[in-house]
Amino acid sequence: MGSSSTISSFSLVGCRGLALVFVGVLFSLLPLRAIEVPGSPAKSGAGGSWSITLQPVGLINGSPVVFRVTPPERLKSLSGKWLEHEVFFSADPQGKVWYGIAGASLETRPGKYPLELKGVSASGKDLSFEKPIAVGKGKYHSIAASVPKQYTEPNPEQLQKISQDKAIKQQAFSHVTPEREWTGSFHAPVKAEISDVFGTSRTFNGKTQSVHEGLDYAVSEGTPVAALNSGTVLLAQQLFFEGNCVVLDHGQGLLTLYMHLSKIEVKEGEHVTGGQKIGVSGGTGRATGPHLHVAVRWEGVYLNPATLLSLQLP
Numbered sequence: 001m002g003s004s005s006t007i008s009s010f011s012l013v014g015c016r017g018l019a020l021v022f023v024g025v026l027f028s029l030l031p032l033r034a035i036e037v038p039g040s041p042a043k044s045g046a047g048g049s050w051s052i053t054l055q056p057v058g059l060i061n062g063s064p065v066v067f068r069v070t071p072p073e074r075l076k077s078l079s080g081k082w083l084e085h086e087v088f089f090s091a092d093p094q095g096k097v098w099y100g101i102a103g104a105s106l107e108t109r110p111g112k113y114p115l116e117l118k119g120v121s122a123s124g125k126d127l128s129f130e131k132p133i134a135v136g137k138g139k140y141h142s143i144a145a146s147v148p149k150q151y152t153e154p155n156p157e158q159l160q161k162i163s164q165d166k167a168i169k170q171q172a173f174s175h176v177t178p179e180r181e182w183t184g185s186f187h188a189p190v191k192a193e194i195s196d197v198f199g200t201s202r203t204f205n206g207k208t209q210s211v212h213e214g215l216d217y218a219v220s221e222g223t224p225v226a227a228l229n230s231g232t233v234l235l236a237q238q239l240f241f242e243g244n245c246v247v248l249d250h251g252q253g254l255l256t257l258y259m260h261l262s263k264i265e266v267k268e269g270e271h272v273t274g275g276q277k278i279g280v281s282g283g284t285g286r287a288t289g290p291h292l293h294v295a296v297r298w299e300g301v302y303l304n305p306a307t308l309l310s311l312q313l314p
């Protein structure tokens with residue numbers, strides 16, 4: 001967790017200006033779809049067997065994950081714990097299969113981390129099960145900067161705005177809706193080329209200056225931006241760094257963020273469906289030009305939006 005402060009201190013700030021000079025791309029591989037997670041035999045005391053599958057099959061640091069759990073018997077409730085986070089589960093309409101979303105932060109070291117499940121059966125009996133989940137090492141870009149990032153000195157009014165924004169974001173981000181609002185697969189917010197991937201770190205003299213915690217789409221101003229999935233608008237405001245920013249709450253602790261919009265077309269508290277237009281792209285806030293920065297946040301952890309978009313979900 002050594003570099004977590006560096007990463008979290010840049011939370012929510014979209015793509016920075018190109019005030020720095022890139023001297024070279026040290027490493028440039030897309031995050032790998034890594035090793036398969038070995039199944040583990042059921043060791044439930046209940047006699048029946050648990051079945052747990054996950055997407056993506058090969059899990060790496062920075063990746064979201066959807067757990068699909070079939071308990072040995074019908075449950076009234078199911079909760080989980082993984083990587084010191086609570087995992088919320090929701091049953092499918094038939095009540096047999098449970099789905100929960102989670103993620104491994106970029107700082108998660110390769111290893112096996114137990115998913116601890118606790119359920120209550122229809123008759124009120126407690127059931128528990130544990131399965132080790134392997135997390136592999138993702139390969140992310142690192143860009144060397146020859147000069148540290150230059151920031152314009154904010155004036156007192158701007159500093160006040162920045163500090164107000166911080167409180168607004170903290171409040172929004174402390175919000176967790178256990179119930180699942182997302183449904184089916186997640187879809188790209190725009191049809192456009194990706195101009196910067198998730199997890200790119202910018203280093204100066206070998207020290208990480210910032211990590212790109214989202215996915216950038218190369219879109220000109222005025223492009224309609226769609227919600228990745230169904231959810232509730234948690235924040236729809238103009239912020240200093242992020243510009244016009246929308247945050248959607250998809251339930252189970254999962255949020256998606258859309259930044260630098262020229263126009264916001266939803267209101268806080270409003271329910272949106274996947275694919276619904278929430279605004280129009282732009283270059284507001286701290287951005288060198290128009291583009292869309294999309295981020296995925298789960299219980300305080302930024303995850304790779306591209307991986308989330310690649311999952312085939314029910």
Ligand SMILES: [Zn+2]
Binds near residue numbers: 016215216
């Ligand atoms: Zn960005």
